[in-house]
Amino acid sequence: xxxxxxxxxxxxxxxxxxxxxxxxxxxxxxxxxxxxxxxxxxxxxxxxxxxxxxxxxxxxxxxxxxxxxxxxxxxxxxxxxxxxxxxxxxxxxxxxxxxxxxxxxxxxxxxxxxxxxxxxxxxxxxxxxxxxxxxxxxxxxxxxxxxxxxxxxxxxxxxxxxxxxxxxxxxxxxxxxxxxxxxxxxxxxxxxxxxxxxxxxxxxxxxxxxxxxxxxxxxxxxxxxxxxxxxxxxxxxxxxxxxxxxxxxxxxxxxxxxxxxxxxxxxxxxxxxxxxxxxxxxxxxxxxxxxxxxxxxxxxxxxxxxxxxxxxxxxxxxxxxxxxxxxxxxxxxxxxxxxxxxxxxxxxxxxxxxxxxxxxxxxxxxxxxxxxxxxxxxxxxxxxxxxxxxxxxxxxxxxxxxxxxxxxxxxxxxxxxxxxxxxxxxxxxxxxxxxxxxxxxxxxxxxxxxxxxxxxxxxxxxxxxxxxxxxxxxxxxxxxxxxxxxxxxxxxxxxxxxxxxxxxxxxxxxxxxxxxxxxxxxxxxxxxxxxxxxxxxxxxxxxxxxxxxxxxxxxxxxxxxxxxxxxxxxxxxxxxxxxxxxxxxxxxxxxxxxxxxxxxxxxxxxxxxxxxxxxxxxx
Amino acid sequence: xxxxxxxxxxxxxxxxxxxxxxxxxxxxxxxxxxxxxxxxxxxxxxxxxxxxxxxxxxxxxxxxxxxxxxxxxxxxxxxxxxxxxxxxxxxxxxxxxxxxxxxxxxxxxxxxxxxxxxxxxxxxxxxxxxxxxxxxxxxxxxxxxxxxxxxxxxxxxxxxxxxxxxxxxxxxxxxxxxxxxxxxxxxxxxxxxxxxxxxxxxxxxxxxxxxxxxxxxxxxxxxxxxxxxxxxxxxxxxxxxxx
Numbered sequence: 091x092x093x094x095x096x097x098x099x100x101x102x103x104x105x106x107x108x109x110x111x112x113x114x115x116x117x118x119x120x121x122x123x124x125x126x127x128x129x130x131x132x133x134x135x136x137x138x139x140x141x142x143x144x145x146x147x148x149x150x151x152x153x154x155x156x157x158x159x160x161x162x163x164x165x166x167x168x169x170x171x172x173x174x175x176x177x178x179x180x181x182x183x184x185x186x187x188x189x190x191x192x193x194x195x196x197x198x199x200x201x202x203x204x205x206x207x208x209x210x211x212x213x214x215x216x217x218x219x220x221x222x223x224x225x226x227x228x229x230x231x232x233x234x235x236x237x238x239x240x241x242x243x244x245x246x247x248x249x250x251x252x253x254x255x256x257x258x259x260x261x262x263x264x265x266x267x268x269x270x271x272x273x274x275x276x277x278x279x280x281x282x283x284x285x286x287x288x289x290x291x292x293x294x295x296x297x298x299x300x301x302x303x304x305x306x307x308x309x310x311x312x313x314x315x316x317x318x319x320x321x322x323x324x325x326x327x328x329x330x331x332x333x334x335x336x337x338x339x340x341x342x343x344x345x346x347x348x349x350x351x352x353x354x355x356x357x358x359x360x361x362x363x364x365x366x367x368x369x370x371x372x373x374x375x376x377x378x379x380x381x382x383x384x385x386x387x388x389x390x391x392x393x394x395x396x397x398x399x400x401x402x403x404x405x406x407x408x409x410x411x412x413x414x415x416x417x418x419x420x421x422x423x424x425x426x427x428x429x430x431x432x433x434x435x436x437x438x439x440x441x442x443x444x445x446x447x448x449x450x451x452x453x454x455x456x457x458x459x460x461x462x463x464x465x466x467x468x469x470x471x472x473x474x475x476x477x478x479x480x481x482x483x484x485x486x487x488x489x490x491x492x493x494x495x496x497x498x499x500x501x502x503x504x505x506x507x508x509x510x511x512x513x514x515x516x517x518x519x520x521x522x523x524x525x526x527x528x529x530x531x532x533x534x535x536x537x538x539x540x541x542x543x544x545x546x547x548x549x550x551x552x553x554x555x556x557x558x559x560x561x562x563x564x565x566x567x568x569x570x571x572x573x574x575x576x577x578x579x580x581x582x583x584x585x586x587x588x589x590x591x592x593x594x595x596x597x598x599x600x601x602x603x604x605x606x607x608x609x610x611x612x613x614x615x616x617x618x619x620x621x622x623x624x625x626x627x628x629x630x631x632x633x634x635x636x637x638x639x640x641x642x643x644x645x646x647x648x649x650x651x652x653x654x655x656x657x658x659x660x661x662x663x664x665x666x667x668x669x670x671x672x673x674x675x676x677x678x679x680x681x682x683x684x685x686x687x688x689x690x691x692x693x694x695x696x697x698x699x700x701x702x703x704x705x706x707x708x709x
Numbered sequence: 710x711x712x713x714x715x716x717x718x719x720x721x722x723x724x725x726x727x728x729x730x731x732x733x734x735x736x737x738x739x740x741x742x743x744x745x746x747x748x749x750x751x752x753x754x755x756x757x758x759x760x761x762x763x764x765x766x767x768x769x770x771x772x773x774x775x776x777x778x779x780x781x782x783x784x785x786x787x788x789x790x791x792x793x794x795x796x797x798x799x800x801x802x803x804x805x806x807x808x809x810x811x812x813x814x815x816x817x818x819x820x821x822x823x824x825x826x827x828x829x830x831x832x833x834x835x836x837x838x839x840x841x842x843x844x845x846x847x848x849x850x851x852x853x854x855x856x857x858x859x860x861x862x863x864x865x866x867x868x869x870x871x872x873x874x875x876x877x878x879x880x881x882x883x884x885x886x887x888x889x890x891x892x893x894x895x896x897x898x899x900x901x902x903x904x905x906x907x908x909x910x911x912x913x914x915x916x917x918x919x920x921x922x923x924x925x926x927x928x929x930x931x932x933x934x935x936x937x938x939x940x941x942x943x944x945x946x947x948x949x950x951x952x
Contacts, residue, residue: 159844160834160938187830194845237858246854247846270857296919298837298845308838315940374941375862376827379834381940383827387860400860 092302093155093616094118095196101212101219103286104145104204108219113198119619120704122590122626123154124189125181126633127199128170132179133636139643142172142180143285145205151192151291154592155617158193158299160311162318162603163594165189165377167251167274174285175262175278175438175493176513176537178644179637182276185377186269189592191249194295206287211239213248214293224289229255231431232267239292252290253280254433256481260284261491263438263515267430271400272377275435277514277536302618310612314603318381321601328374331384332404332596333363335519336412342568343666344523347412348451348467349444350509350656353520353668357417361407365419375400377594384596392420402426402436408518409440414447415467425477432481441515442490442497443476449504459501461485506655511538512646521657523668524548526565526574526581529678532651533578535637545581546600548574571674575681583630590633606630632703635695638688639707648693651679710765711796712737715757718780721789726750728783728790736761738800750790753783757792764794770871772818772949815869815891817928817946819851819936825943828855828862832935832944839934840927848918850926851935851944864944866935867893867914867926875925878909884925891949892928 094113101108113127121130128150132138140147149171156164167189173180192200195214202212206221209228213220227235235252249268257264257280265275266283283289301307318324326334336358339345343353359365370390376383389398402423410425411417429436449455450465457464461479463472463486479487490497494515498508509516514537521528530543547556548568556566556573560580565573581599587609588598597603604612607623614621652658653673662668683690687699700707716733726748734749735742743749763775783790833849841848855862869891876884876893883899884906886892902921915923926933928946936946 160831160838162831194847233857246856269855270860296847298841298843298848300843304838304842372860373824374827375860376829376940378829379831380827380829381831383829383941398860400857 091115091118092300092618093159093613094123095193095198095299097196098199098201099197099214099219100201100203101221102204103202103206103210103221103288106206106221110218115619118155118617119621119625120629121633122587122629123157123198124152124166124168124183124592125170125586125589126152126629127590128152128168128181129179129633129636129640131199131201132170132172133640138172138640140172142174142282145286146203147171147282147285149202149279149282149286151200151202152592153189153192153198154590155613156591156593158190159301159616160308160379161591161593161612162311162315162379162381163377163597164592165379166589166592166594167192167268168589168592169266169274169279171279171282173277173279173513173536174281178512178641178646179536180277180279180282181536182265182274182279183589183592184266184268184272184274185380185594186249186272187378188249188251188268188272188293190378191293191295193299194297195293196295196297200291202286202288204286209287209289211290211292212288213243214291216296227289229258231255232433233270233431235290236268236270239290243292243294245294248292248294250290250292253283253288254431254481256433257281257284258289259481259483261434261481261483262496263435263491263493264433265435267433269377271402271427271430273430273435275433276437276539280433301616303615307612307615310615315381317603318597318601321603323601324382327382327384327596327601330363330367331386333366333402333407335363335404336408337362337364339408339519339523340412341667342523343662343664343668344520345408345412346518346520348415349413349448349507350520351448352664353523353662354664354666355412355417358412360417361411361419361422363404363407366407366423369419370423372398380594380597382597388423390420390423392418392424394420394424397424397427399423399427399430401430405517406436406440409436410473413440413444413518414473415444416470416473417468418470421470421473425473428474428477432477434477434481437517438493438515439477439480440518441509442480442494443473445494445497445504445508446476446486446490448507449501454503455501459486509538509654509656511653512650514538516540516654520662520668521653521673522662522671524568525571525673525678526568526577528653528657528673528675529574529578529682530581532653532675532679533582533682535634535641541595542585543578543581544585544595544599545574545577547577547581569668569671571678573681574678575683576685578678578682579685582634583627586630586633587626590629628703632705635686635699635703636705638695639700639705642694648679648683648691651693710738710767710800712798712800713761713764714795714797715761716793716795718791718793721791722785722787724750724783724785724788724790728753735797736765750783752785753790753792756784757781757794760794764796766872767799768872770815770949773871815871815886815928815949816931817891817933817948818869819866819926819928819933820945820947821864821866822943822945823861823863825941826853826862826864827941827943828853829940831938831940832864835934835938839929848924850914850924852916865912865914866944867910868912869893869926869928870911874909874911875906875915875923878905880905887927890928890931892931893925894927895923895925897922
């Protein structure tokens with residue numbers, strides 16, 4: 091096979107054995123790569139509903155056909171399993187160097203099952219899998235674990251995906267970290283690895299990725315690189331990456347502030363991406379093979395000392411500033427660094443903390459219930475202590491460590507204030523100011539997540555294009571609802587495609603560098619297989635529908651496609667461009683289900699839709 | 710390598726040793742030789758000392774400033790004793806010299822700026838693709854070494870040394886320079902995969918691929934693929950003499 095390695099590695103952690111299986115052309119054409127191939131395997135497995143923390147559960151690592159090639163930003167890797175945090179689909183991906191290295195070692199997918207008797211780490215090479223002792227790595231943070239394994243193997247070119255102490259201690263919203271702080275932290279995939287007694291997966295490949303038509307492929311790469319460099323957004327993304335969103339969302343009046351009680355934050359100028367660039371940035375960094383170095387190395391000092399680190403994304407930066415009501419850049423960076431090292435998801439962590447702060451503000455939670463902590467907004471000391479307590483599942487941290495839905499249940503209060511959808515905490519933009527995102531969060535297959543659809547189009551203001559694409563000029567405006575069902579359907583499929591190519595959504599989805607036709611064109615040159623645009627669109631649709639059927643089997647239906655009450659009922663307060671807005675979810679949902687070919691009452695795929703996509707549901 | 714003569718050219722101030730104009734000593738191989746009855750001030754000598762072996766080297770690197778530097782001054786500010794260092798003869802070297810005779814002058818040199826390196830490693834892919842049609846960092850001549858604890862990224866590239874240790878180290882003359890581009894060229898038929906070039910490289914820029922052949926930078930025929938692909942200009946091809 092070209093572009094693909096043609097090989098899947100299956101490792102049994104209990105028996106410390108592995109075997110390989112061929113990747114079939116048909117699987118590649120139907121599911122493309124990464125997320126698609128993982129979901130297809132999960133869906134086809136009769137143990138798909140098993141407790142994800144039981145030894146029998148399967149854990150999938152998937153990469154796509156473009157990983158390892160020179161396509162800009164094809165750096166990502168998907169980790170998939172049933173989520174221990176949400177109970178539904180668990181799927182998280184990250185950039186860096188780990189995904190491409192898997193390809194160089196010769197694998198399109200790696201499947202783990204069983205539970206290792208002792209703590210171990212897996213070393214994957216061109217020759218297969220080696221199960222190595224990890225007793226000495228217990229409790230080590232994510233970055234030190236990566237460094238320790240590289241040192242132990244005597245090879246700095248080894249790529250390591252590691253879990254942190256939070257996963258080992260049983261925190262459900264803990265992730266997998268590679269290439270330093272690159273996090274696949276949503277839906278608790280780190281916790282699944284920990285349950286299998288796997289501290290890390292190291293990979294070192296000596297091989298390469300061959301494409302079918304190298305010259306035409308490279309010519310297209312040149313073209314895409316130029317298109318990225320010519321794009322309006324290139325300069326700002328290169329400077330600030332996603333941190334540009336802190337001040338941008340504040341300007342629009344939908345920056346999550348004090349747990350979504352406000353849409354603007356008075357200290358934005360101190361904690362924005364621009365402030366980070368001016369005060370702490372040392373240099374730019376990027377993912378493997380990417381043209382846009384949107385990440386950054388920073389160095390900052392505070393009363394805690396000096397921290398040199400990488401990142402964060404907007405979600406972390408705003409999570410530990412506006413969301414928790416703290417106007418200190420150094421504190422936000424320090425908190426993000428701590429979460430990364432402990433292996434915590436910054437979105438979920440900042441949600442459970444800001445949730446507690448709001449309960450405290452409303453007198454629904456007392457200091458004595460929270461280990462004596464003063465949970466006033468912006469109390470740096472308390473927030474820092476809580477991060478540590480969560481990671482150790484200690485005291486009040488133990489209540490928060492299963493996620494906000496569970497925390498509200500355990501406390502027996504604040505369910506209406508728990509900012510999650512289907513058990514997954516939502517990000518730092520207020521859905522009331524971005525209606526397509528609001529819909530996307532409500533229907534996302536891994537719970538309240540913006541990266542399942544990333545419908546940037548509603549910021550465009552291009553009414554003409556909105557009419558052309560989605561049959562409604564309103565679709566181009568963030569505060570309107572018309573056409574948003576079709577926008578979200580389209581963008582869910584663009585995101586699914588991107589997750590299968592394991593490339594970056596910033597370039598493919600937000601900057602629209604690739605569409606279905608040009609992807610197919612590129613894939614033909616890369617793989618030699620007969621991909622076509624319509625086939626890719628269908629494949630993306632198939633993946634979205636398959637995920638929905640998986641959710642359906644776990645009891646999800648229209649009633650679950652909702653948003654926390656505040657966004658539906660409380661108009662955005664204050665005097666800002668989003669003031670007065672609420673999310674009118676039902677009309678958007680109707681349009682979305684229609685566009686999807688799903689039943690509007692149940693929110694579930696119709697038989698006709700499933701047949702068209704070739705999804706078998708005997709159950 | 711060269712033998713040297715170091716002569717007191719002038720005394721601008723006051724030297725009470727004294728060193729007088731015309732006093733000299735010679736460096737022959739690794740021996741310091743004084744004329745009968747001659748002497749050399751140890752304060753002047755200790756400041757001359759690091760320069761002497763450097764001046765002895767054979768180099769045709771246009772960026773090497775040492776051949777163009779001939780005068781050094783005694784560190785005593787009151788003395789102002791100026792020493793002139795001249796090459797007085799080349800002595801035969803041990804080891805193969807055939808390759809050296811054929812070595813052309815490199816035209817450009819890869820220069821890197823770690824502060825601009827984003828560790829995207831697009832250069833590694835471009836290099837391996839340009840040299841074998843496969844995307845394989847393991848086959849790349851350029852390599853980025855990243856440290857996640859310190860957040861630093863260091864490119865390792867062939868420096869196209871003026872007098873290249875790898876070329877000199879090759880026992881069979883398999884490494885030469887392209888007369889057109891000045892880039893290193895490996896004769897794969899002649900190479901015996903001994904690894905001497907990799908060991909000799911002071912920058913660790915040559916690695917042996919699994920087939921046993923060394924990965925040497927040929928500057929891609931004058932227009933390096935890594936330079937073209939680098940998104941930030943962290944890898945540059947700089948004409949010799951323009952540094």
